[in-house]
Amino acid sequence: MSTSETAERTYTVSGMTCSHCVAAVSEKVGAIAGAQDVAVDLDSGRLAVTGHVDDAAVRAAVEEAGYSLA
Numbered sequence: 587m588s589t590s591e592t593a594e595r596t597y598t599v600s601g602m603t604c605s606h607c608v609a610a611v612s613e614k615v616g617a618i619a620g621a622q623d624v625a626v627d628l629d630s631g632r633l634a635v636t637g638h639v640d641d642a643a644v645r646a647a648v649e650e651a652g653y654s655l656a
Contacts, residue, residue, distance in 0.1 A: 592636050592637055594636045595634070596635075597634075597656075598631045598655065599611055599626070599633050599648055600631060601652070601654060605628065607652075608628050611626050615648065617647070618640075622637035623635070633648070
């Protein structure tokens with residue numbers, strides 16, 4: 587993959603119940619080096635991350651926000 591290409595990875599976050607939860611996950615995951623775009627859907631728990639990120643870094647960021655990956 588060249589540096590001009592981006593990848594989108596999707597995850598399912600457990601434990602989110604409100605817009606504050608969405609904001610916390612978005613902030614923590616958005617701070618990961620290589621993350622270009624982060625989208626979190628409260629209803630489905632879907633977390634989509636565009637960019638070049640490591641799964642372990644995403645898991646750590648979600649856990650730091652107080653939630654877990656399903």
